[in-house]
Amino acid sequence: MKSSSLNKLTPYFFIAPAGLVLALGLLYPISYMMYASFLDWNPSQLIGEADWVGLKNYSTLWQDYAFRESLWVTLKFAFSVVLIEMILGLSLALLLDRNMRGMSALRTIFILPMMIAPIVVGLMWRYMYHPSIGVFNRTLNSFGFESIPWLSDSTWALISIIIADIWQWTPFIFILCLAALQSLPRSTLEAARMDGANAWQQAFYIKIPLMMPVLIVTLLLRLIDAFKVLEVILVMTNGGPGLSTEIIALRISRTASEFRELGVAAAMSNYLLILLLLLTLSMFLYNRFIEQHRAKSFNAIGKTSP
Amino acid sequence: MPVITFKNLRKAYGSAEIIHGIDLVMEDHEFTVFVGPSGCGKSTILRMLAGLETVTSGQILMNGKDISQLEPIERDVAMVFQDYALYPHMNVAKNMSFALRLAKYPKAEISQRINNVAAMLGLETLLHRKPGQLSGGQRQRVAMGRALVRDASSLLMDEPLSNLDAKLRVQMRTELAIIRDKIEKNIIYVTHDQVEAMTLGDRIVVMREGSIQQHGTPQELFETPANKFVAGFMGMPPMNFMDATLVEENDKLLAHTACFSLPVKDLHNKHQLPSSGEVTIGIRPSALLPVVAADETSEHTLTLLIKVCEYTGSQSLLIAEANGVRVLVEVNSQPSFKVGDNIKFSVKPSDIYVFDRNTELAIY
Numbered sequence: 001m002k003s004s005s006l007n008k009l010t011p012y013f014f015i016a017p018a019g020l021v022l023a024l025g026l027l028y029p030i031s032y033m034m035y036a037s038f039l040d041w042n043p044s045q046l047i048g049e050a051d052w053v054g055l056k057n058y059s060t061l062w063q064d065y066a067f068r069e070s071l072w073v074t075l076k077f078a079f080s081v082v083l084i085e086m087i088l089g090l091s092l093a094l095l096l097d098r099n100m101r102g103m104s105a106l107r108t109i110f111i112l113p114m115m116i117a118p119i120v121v122g123l124m125w126r127y128m129y130h131p132s133i134g135v136f137n138r139t140l141n142s143f144g145f146e147s148i149p150w151l152s153d154s155t156w157a158l159i160s161i162i163i164a165d166i167w168q169w170t171p172f173i174f175i176l177c178l179a180a181l182q183s184l185p186r187s188t189l190e191a192a193r194m195d196g197a198n199a200w201q202q203a204f205y206i207k208i209p210l211m212m213p214v215l216i217v218t219l220l221l222r223l224i225d226a227f228k229v230l231e232v233i234l235v236m237t238n239g240g241p242g243l244s245t246e247i248i249a250l251r252i253s254r255t256a257s258e259f260r261e262l263g264v265a266a267a268m269s270n271y272l273l274i275l276l277l278l279l280t281l282s283m284f285l286y287n288r289f290i291e292q293h294r295a296k297s298f299n300a301i302g303k304t305s306p
Numbered sequence: 307m308p309v310i311t312f313k314n315l316r317k318a319y320g321s322a323e324i325i326h327g328i329d330l331v332m333e334d335h336e337f338t339v340f341v342g343p344s345g346c347g348k349s350t351i352l353r354m355l356a357g358l359e360t361v362t363s364g365q366i367l368m369n370g371k372d373i374s375q376l377e378p379i380e381r382d383v384a385m386v387f388q389d390y391a392l393y394p395h396m397n398v399a400k401n402m403s404f405a406l407r408l409a410k411y412p413k414a415e416i417s418q419r420i421n422n423v424a425a426m427l428g429l430e431t432l433l434h435r436k437p438g439q440l441s442g443g444q445r446q447r448v449a450m451g452r453a454l455v456r457d458a459s460s461l462l463m464d465e466p467l468s469n470l471d472a473k474l475r476v477q478m479r480t481e482l483a484i485i486r487d488k489i490e491k492n493i494i495y496v497t498h499d500q501v502e503a504m505t506l507g508d509r510i511v512v513m514r515e516g517s518i519q520q521h522g523t524p525q526e527l528f529e530t531p532a533n534k535f536v537a538g539f540m541g542m543p544p545m546n547f548m549d550a551t552l553v554e555e556n557d558k559l560l561a562h563t564a565c566f567s568l569p570v571k572d573l574h575n576k577h578q579l580p581s582s583g584e585v586t587i588g589i590r591p592s593a594l595l596p597v598v599a600a601d602e603t604s605e606h607t608l609t610l611l612i613k614v615c616e617y618t619g620s621q622s623l624l625i626a627e628a629n630g631v632r633v634l635v636e637v638n639s640q641p642s643f644k645v646g647d648n649i650k651f652s653v654k655p656s657d658i659y660v661f662d663r664n665t666e667l668a669i670y
Contacts, residue, residue, distance in 0.1 A: 188393060188394075191385070191452075192393070193379075194357075194378045194384065195379070195405035196379035196405055197408055206393060
């Protein structure tokens with residue numbers, strides 16, 4: 001081979017190992033899942049023995065009340081945790097972005113929940129939510145309030161897992177926001193101060209708009225993660241009571257292991273994947289739309305009067 | 307427009323004091339330039355005046371009213387930052403109107419003020435653009451416009467031209483001088499560039515290590531520097547310094563060095579001279595005049611060996627040596643000088659500055 005053509009191929013040799021890992025670790029399982037979603041496949045069968053049923057798994061899922069309920073629970077869960085976490089994380093970051101004694105220690109303590117294994121988080125919260133010995137009910141009782149059926153009432157159970165998730169993942173948003181805040185140009189903030197912006201106005205008119213790219217990526221990461229959450233809820237409620245906390249990841253896991261319907265589970269996973277892809281895509285499109293819209297309106301302003 | 311007064315102004319970070327008791331009066335409608343090497347505290351003083359840095363002790367007075375504890379917005383000052391500090395997510399019009407919008411001015415007045423300032427700075431066609439779509443010079447003008455729209459009585463500028471390339475800097479300097487005549491404001495300007503200081507300032511404050519070295523008009527600073535530092539800092543190329551001994555012969559002062567002796571003008575404050583007569587003399591590069599061959603009779607000259615000749619057009623800068631001491635000479639490029647030549651130069655007695663070698667203070 002000529003050395004010039006070898007030279008051209010060099011970059012491909014370098015990325016070949018990564019490409020191989022990607023193909024084996026990502027593309028293969030995904031295509032396997034795609035294929036499996038068209039099969040009526042029992043775990044006792046080999047994949048070759050399973051019957052091809054086409055889109056039947058996909059269509060029956062829509063008539064399945066449990067699946068629709070689980071999808072609804074997932075949407076409620078994901079959007080409420082991410083919304084609350086974003087607000088809390090951003091507010092904390094805005095509040096703690098200052099040089100005070102002991103601030104670095106405080107920041108470290110803040111991110112501790114993120115470092116705990118999800119199973120442990122689930123266990124911890126299950127004990128805290130325990131109807132009689134849990135710290136919440138004991139505290140409520142000691143102040144003379146009634147006990148709350150944290151995990152045994154369907155409405156409260158959803159609220160309880162939302163609280164636990166917020167506790168665990170607000171720090172993630174907090175540290176990303178803090179990093180974004182600390183990389184903002186100091187002189188721009190000083191200019192805002194000179195222009196008479198108070199702390200609120202600085203946050204709303206300068207800091208948050210400048211942090212927007214980071215906020216959007218953070219939101220996306222958290223949403224994707226929230227749609228896939230499993231372990232904490234598995235340990236805390238195992239989807240109950242009823243289907244009130246059976247998020248889709250849990251439904252998939254039960255369909256595969258308890259109901260032994262691998263094809264249906266794969267179809268459900270595909271629905272989740274499509275949902276997340278749509279979410280990501282719409283966020284990027286929205287972002288682009290906003291930018292174009294802004295440019296247009298600014299042009300309009302420039303033409304008439306400022 | 308207010309008179310701004312600093313009274314024993316100090317700034318310390320922990321135990322390290324970086325501004326040592328500044329006393330200064332900046333008159334009404336005056337363009338004051340703070341100049342000095344980096345780290346001399348000039349920017350800190352400006353930021354204290356702006357309200358971005360706290361005052362450790364002392365006072366800042368505006369027309370007699372102490373403003374040193376007020377918030378920036380309460381001080382009636384606007385500022386232009388070195389890196390412009392524009393709001394990247396707002397277009398030019400929004401950048402300029404931010405302060406007015408915060409202060410809830412009526413829309414009609416905001417747009418009128420923006421149009422006025424934009425017209426003055428030539429920004430009319432750029433109002434809808436974002437900072438990212440502007441060149442360095444345009445951003446600089448927007449930063450200036452944002453400060454002017456506020457119509458504060460004093461305008462603070464922190465090295466506003468230092469991020470521009472050399473050609474644009476000279477152009478903006480001229481524009482600044484023109485704008486300056488159109489606006490009735492105190493301007494307080496910080497720079498490390500003595501040319502900017504000389505060309506723009508009504509008065510210059512030369513700073514060094516947190517203290518004022520001299521405060522005066524560009525001419526005063528150039529012609530009667532208070533000390534060796536000011537003499538060396540103001541003027542380009544810088545003044546030459548040489549150790550010399552002053553001796554009085556026949557009622558005339560002569561400066562003796564190892565290889566030449568030159569007559570010095572009569573000093574009013576002879577009593578300030580050290581008894582040993584040991585001083586530092588200073589001669590500006592342009593004060594050294596080549597002695598033409600016909601004039602060989604002139605008795606007080608110094609002979610310099612030309613080491614390097616930097617041709618810059620009509621003028622040339624000679625880097626020469628006298629007895630191992632480097633001397634800069636600014637001459638007309640015609641007649642030309644060759645490297646390796648030994649050339650005789652004379653100096654008018656009035657062009658020789660005398661400094662106390664220990665205190666570095668100028669003696670006149």
